[in-house]
Amino acid sequence: MKFLLNPNSFQNITNLLFKPILIVSLVLLILGLIFSFYLSPNDYQQGSTVRIMYIHVPSAWMSLMTYMIMVIYSIVALAFRIPFGFIINTAVAPIGAVFTLICIITGSLWGKPMWGTWWVWDARLTSVAILFIIYLIIIFINNSFENRAVREKIVAIFILIGSVNLPIIKFSVDWWNTLHQPASISKLSKPNIDPSMMTPLIIMTLALMLVGISIAILRINTEITNRKNSL
């Protein structure tokens, strides 16, 4: 697992793995889209709009997972003085922002036919919007300092302060009465979702995860090369 902490071995391994990951992610994406648009059944109440779920839910998970990765790497980078964490923070933040934006847009497209409004000031929706603004602030901080050594530490500190939002997003549907439904799928209990809908959801989750990973590999390698050239 050395490649998760060392730029050189990361570059060596990802040069080998990048093309397989890209091919697998494209195949899974096409397969998942076919499954979710043609092979999965309509919902008995929501009709065909339930198919928005196959993009909405995986992108929401991916936005939380990206932030979690950034939190872990900024702790590692600040506490153990491993600069690879700063590289990942810089490279990964726009990907998380895009996933959050996809989640918000598909959610409001789903909310219009089902709830009757594009947007409700609901606990889950508001906290996800705050997550999007936090991603934007991270990108702004990345672009507004001239000194790189200052910028990356301040980004890491801000990521740690902003991580207060993550448990609020996760438990907002349990703590408050929200219009957004609580989670259907959890690790501890049997999922209350039919296998015919579960399959495309899992395939789309894997596909979006691999797409995110392949974009992240490209961005991280670019960042490593930039830093090596500027030395």
Added chain:
Amino acid sequence: MFIFLKKIFYFFYREFKVNISGFHDILTNITFFFISIFIFIFSIGPQDKILSVMGVSILWTLLLLSSTLSLTKFYRDDFDTGNLIILHLNGFSFEFIAILKTISHFIYVQVPFIISIPIACVLINIPMEKVYSLLISFAIGSFILSCLGSISSSMNLLNKRNYLLGSVIVMILSIPVIIFSVGIINTEENFISLINVLFGILLIIFAINPWATGACLKIALQNN
């Protein structure tokens, strides 16, 4: 021990002199606050019913906006003139400097707002019972705002391009403060419990503040 207390006393004495000589800055903040109240009333229209319902939330929003205006000056002057280094050489750690500066910011920037709240409440027709709870909630909430301002302004010491970033960081972090402090004023039954929640937020942020600010100040002084 006595010398240490003397140093703290002279720190506050110097802050007093600096703030008195720049008193027009504080007056400009408060003028901004009152002018924005006037503009709000012009845009809503002077109906008493709407104003007495929305008044407290308008006041809190404007207080937040106008107290984040002067945040760029929080550490900037001391940083540019080198006073931070002198304080550090005198035996104050950066974390302790952060606590002292936060308290002096609370005294010299936020307390004038607390004094001007009753006058603003008269303008917006807020009933007298709500004014007391507004004062209590702003006294706690403004200290939280000072702590957040200390964190964000020390983050942006070396930021020469994007001046608004500090205010944006404070406003995104102050959302729970706004939620609970407006909730205090609008409910009568849960008063004590909501005050406790707000006080808990104050203690958490007051504990985080010196470490985050000290780290940022160290980074800024090392790389200047």
